[in-house]
Amino acid sequence: MHRKGDDAAMKELKVEICVCTECVMKGAMELAESVESLKKVKKHLDYEGEIYIDMEKCLGESKHGEDSPLIAVDGELIKNADSETVMEKIVEKMKAAC
Amino acid sequence: MRGIYTPVTKIRRQVFTEVAKLAYEGGDYNKVEEIPFRIIPGEVPTYRDSIFVERAIVGERIRLAIGLPLYPADQPTYISNGVEESAISEKVYDPPLVNVIPFACNRCDETAMMVTDNCRGCLAHPCVSVCPVKAISIVDGKSHIDREKCVKCGRCRDICPYHAIVKYDRPCAAACGVDAIESDHLGRAKINYDKCVSCGMCLVSCPFGAIADKSQIFQLIHAIKSGHEVIAEIAPAFVGQFGPLATPGKVKQALLELGFSKVYEVAIGADQGAVEEAHHYVHKVASGEEPFLATSCCPAWSVMAKRDFPEIAPYVSDALTPMVATARVIKKEHPDSKIVFIGPCAAKKLEASRKSVRSDVDFVITFEELMGMFVAKGIEFGEMDGDEVIDDATAAGRGYSVAGGVADAIANCVDELYPDVNIMVDRAEGLRDCAKMLKIARAGKRDGYLMEGMACPGGCIGGAGTMLAFAKASTAVREFQNVSPDKVATKSRYVEAEEE
Numbered sequence: 132m133h134r135k136g137d138d139a140a141m142k143e144l145k146v147e148i149c150v151c152t153e154c155v156m157k158g159a160m161e162l163a164e165s166v167e168s169l170k171k172v173k174k175h176l177d178y179e180g181e182i183y184i185d186m187e188k189c190l191g192e193s194k195h196g197e198d199s200p201l202i203a204v205d206g207e208l209i210k211n212a213d214s215e216t217v218m219e220k221i222v223e224k225m226k227a228a229c
Numbered sequence: 230m231r232g233i234y235t236p237v238t239k240i241r242r243q244v245f246t247e248v249a250k251l252a253y254e255g256g257d258y259n260k261v262e263e264i265p266f267r268i269i270p271g272e273v274p275t276y277r278d279s280i281f282v283e284r285a286i287v288g289e290r291i292r293l294a295i296g297l298p299l300y301p302a303d304q305p306t307y308i309s310n311g312v313e314e315s316a317i318s319e320k321v322y323d324p325p326l327v328n329v330i331p332f333a334c335n336r337c338d339e340t341a342m343m344v345t346d347n348c349r350g351c352l353a354h355p356c357v358s359v360c361p362v363k364a365i366s367i368v369d370g371k372s373h374i375d376r377e378k379c380v381k382c383g384r385c386r387d388i389c390p391y392h393a394i395v396k397y398d399r400p401c402a403a404a405c406g407v408d409a410i411e412s413d414h415l416g417r418a419k420i421n422y423d424k425c426v427s428c429g430m431c432l433v434s435c436p437f438g439a440i441a442d443k444s445q446i447f448q449l450i451h452a453i454k455s456g457h458e459v460i461a462e463i464a465p466a467f468v469g470q471f472g473p474l475a476t477p478g479k480v481k482q483a484l485l486e487l488g489f490s491k492v493y494e495v496a497i498g499a500d501q502g503a504v505e506e507a508h509h510y511v512h513k514v515a516s517g518e519e520p521f522l523a524t525s526c527c528p529a530w531s532v533m534a535k536r537d538f539p540e541i542a543p544y545v546s547d548a549l550t551p552m553v554a555t556a557r558v559i560k561k562e563h564p565d566s567k568i569v570f571i572g573p574c575a576a577k578k579l580e581a582s583r584k585s586v587r588s589d590v591d592f593v594i595t596f597e598e599l600m601g602m603f604v605a606k607g608i609e610f611g612e613m614d615g616d617e618v619i620d621d622a623t624a625a626g627r628g629y630s631v632a633g634g635v636a637d638a639i640a641n642c643v644d645e646l647y648p649d650v651n652i653m654v655d656r657a658e659g660l661r662d663c664a665k666m667l668k669i670a671r672a673g674k675r676d677g678y679l680m681e682g683m684a685c686p687g688g689c690i691g692g693a694g695t696m697l698a699f700a701k702a703s704t705a706v707r708e709f710q711n712v713s714p715d716k717v718a719t720k721s722r723y724v725e726a727e728e729e
Contacts, residue, residue: 150472150611152609153604155600157234160472160696160698161233162234163701164698165233186472187473188474193609214234
């Protein structure tokens with residue numbers, strides 16, 4: 132019996148969120164909350180993999196305030212990220228994985 | 230709506246950053262007129278019908294952030310009116326603290342039961358049958374509620390098979406635990422200052438960003454620039470608020486970079502208060518001399534308790550609040566300094582101004598306002614390499630910032646100092662539940678209890694000046710508690726110094 136998870140390895144999606152001062156001011160922590168909220172609706176989105184959130188460092192060059200907040204979903208950089216755009220990008224990557 | 234970054238959050242934080250920048254740059258303060266054009270650029274409105282309204286609202290937020298009062302909308306004025314005179318090194322503050330910006334208010338209806346489009350005009354219409362005051366009828370095939378008769382019991386909402394009936398609450402009024410929000414003659418929200426305790430829950434709940442409190446960052450920056458010795462006492466809720474790169478040591482370093490000469494933990498005063506209240510509980514309450522003891526570190530709660538429950542007022546702790554106790558400790562070592570309380574709280578701004586207790590606190594700012602200062606000064610946590618350490622308090626004092634933490638700290642002290650005494654504890658979060666707890670106490674059902682009251686749901690980490698969602702903030706506080714080698718308030722070196 133062929134099960135969905137068998138051929139594709141458990142897909143891991145890495146979301147890196149820049150947490151420099153300007154990005155935090157412009158909502159980086161709130162973006163982390165919205166990405167985490169996706170973990171709770173994985174079933175609705177038909178995704179079996181794991182989403183890892185990395186908030187260790189500054190993603191852009193120093194003082195990139197104009198581009199804040201900065202987020203990279205699976206390596207793809209999003210400038211002036213907002214929760215709708217980020218969640219849309221994550222869902223797009225999830226679908227590409229299956 | 231903490232945990233969600235909305236345009237309201239964006240504008241509020243931009244105002245703090247721009248006002249901080251203005252103070253750092255100095256010069257001609259007529260420049261303040263340019264700020265709304267930076268925050269709301271272009272010619273096309275983004276948030277409201279008219280870009281001029283958007284800018285006017287930002288203008289009022291700027292005035293409040295500088296500590297100035299709102300200007301009546303029917304009088305000619307400039308934003309810069311009074312800015313020059315308020316560029317001083319002392320706090321500029323006149324009540325009221327929390328203000329509704331009238332032309333920003335959406336004039337939301339007051340609480341009502343409403344039939345939504347979900348109504349299918351069903352055959353059964355149980356809504357009609359359950360209404361105790363015959364307020365529901367079927368009009369044009371749909372359910373209709375007569376607002377004059379409706380008593381808002383909610384039975385129709387509960388019975389509708391389509392969930393087509395909702396209880397609609399005006400967000401600011403629903404958030405207010407003391408029912409202080411009324412309406413003016415134009416239907417706009419109006420705060421009744423006889424009831425308001427400045428907890429700030431309304432200002433974080435308004436989806437139109439129509440409510441704001443006054444800030445002191447403008448004057449604080451001037452005090453630092455003028456070369457005064459300015460010392461920071463930072464509330465235990467600070468951990469994690471500025472992002473994961475801003476560890477406690479880095480926050481201290483950032484404050485020193487901003488020009489504060491020293492940084493202390495407000496948890497020092499919390500440790501001292503916990504011990505004092507433990508003694509008070511055992512000698513007065515456990516002994517039966519007094520019926521109960523209510524904590525007083527939350528100013529919105531203690532004002533509400535003393536004003537609305539005068540019989541309970543004598544049993545609200547008169548121990549110094551952590552903010553004041555820590556300020557006194559600092560003043561003993563640095564008598565000429567100006568002291569700044571940095572915390573999660575709007576109500577502390579009022580407490581610091583109270584004339585009844587010399588608070589020794591010169592300025593109160595919130596974490597969000599401080600963040601504006603960090604951004605304005607270009608402080609970058611990721612680029613700091615220092616090894617500052619914050620190490621003033623025990624885990625007990627640091628726990629004051631989460632609901633239940635005050636009671637735990639006091640209970641642990643009682644267990645430590647009086648092992649034979651059994652302490653009974655009750656607590657409440659949110660002013661409405663706090664009032665319920667006091668009613669139960671007034672009825673005689675809390676004799677022998679310690680009662681902890683928190684005006685903000687979740688405790689101080691849920692305060693109006695916080696930036697971090699509850700779960701992350703709570704985790705961060707726990708981690709910082711675990712780092713302290715001392716678990717019980719009695720072990721604090723400031724407490725031992727006092728006992729001598």
